[in-house]
Amino acid sequence: MPELPEVETTRRGILPYIDQQTVVEIIVRQPKLRWLVPDEIHDMEGEIVQSVTRRGKYILLETSKGTVLIHLGMSGSLRILDVGTEPEKHDHVDIVFANKKLIRLCDPRRFGAVLWTTKNPLKHKLIRSLGPEPLGEDFNVDYLFQFSRGRKVSIKQFIMNGHVVVGVGNIYACESLFKAGISPKALAGKVSKARYKKLVIIIKEVLAAAIEQGGTTLKDFVRATGKPGYFQQQLNVYGRAGEQCSVCDATVKQIKQGQRSTFYCGKCQR
DNA sequence: AAAGACACCTGTCCGC
């Protein structure tokens, strides 16, 4: 489900309810997520949430004792609810606050994670080797072009690699390459600097626009408030195999790259 | 170091 826009939408959704709030209780109904939810997570109880930030697709809740790292995996969502709201089947973790609100992690496939670190979270094993934020200045044409030299993977797999740049998942990789007119099959190491320049600009535009729209709701993504996102209305190729391209008369194609579906227009993208 | 396959898990949809 969540790529960067959905995670950022979620972060913004929960922020006003939990920032500077005291954690009263953490309820773990199902500890078996991608990694076991550690018992030390309860050290957060009684602590005040000092910041609600995001690094890549991780949401970080910082307290003076440590930081919770939350990842939504493929099917996770976080919602703000009132204390007393009955949990449903896949509601695995609640973080309950003194203001009678709670954030609830629902994750049917359990590829998500809830982790705890007492150190600088940016130095956590899963965070420290991540690539730059796509909306930051460190993600620019010089960086991407340099990093791509010698790479033999397709450009689509390259930009989806979190060690290259974070937050560009399957939907936005497909959409960005379509808008940039670049074939997803082009080899990363062979793409020109001029084309990378355009791609960088477009990735930033696409992600920023998706955040503004509250993310993409394909089947079940909901924002923290329970509302869906609206960016799916602007998808040009993702999920549109067999349909006519929105720009030309060709048909949108679907292929597999690195075990993931890729959607593209063979005429607009070369 | 880089690339590819595989793993984790549940729900849904499609063809027979």
Add this chain to the structure above:
DNA sequence: TGCGGACAGGTGTCTT
């Protein structure tokens, strides 16, 4: 209606 298989928004780990 049932069943098998493919597929789904991610990414760490293991093998080449």
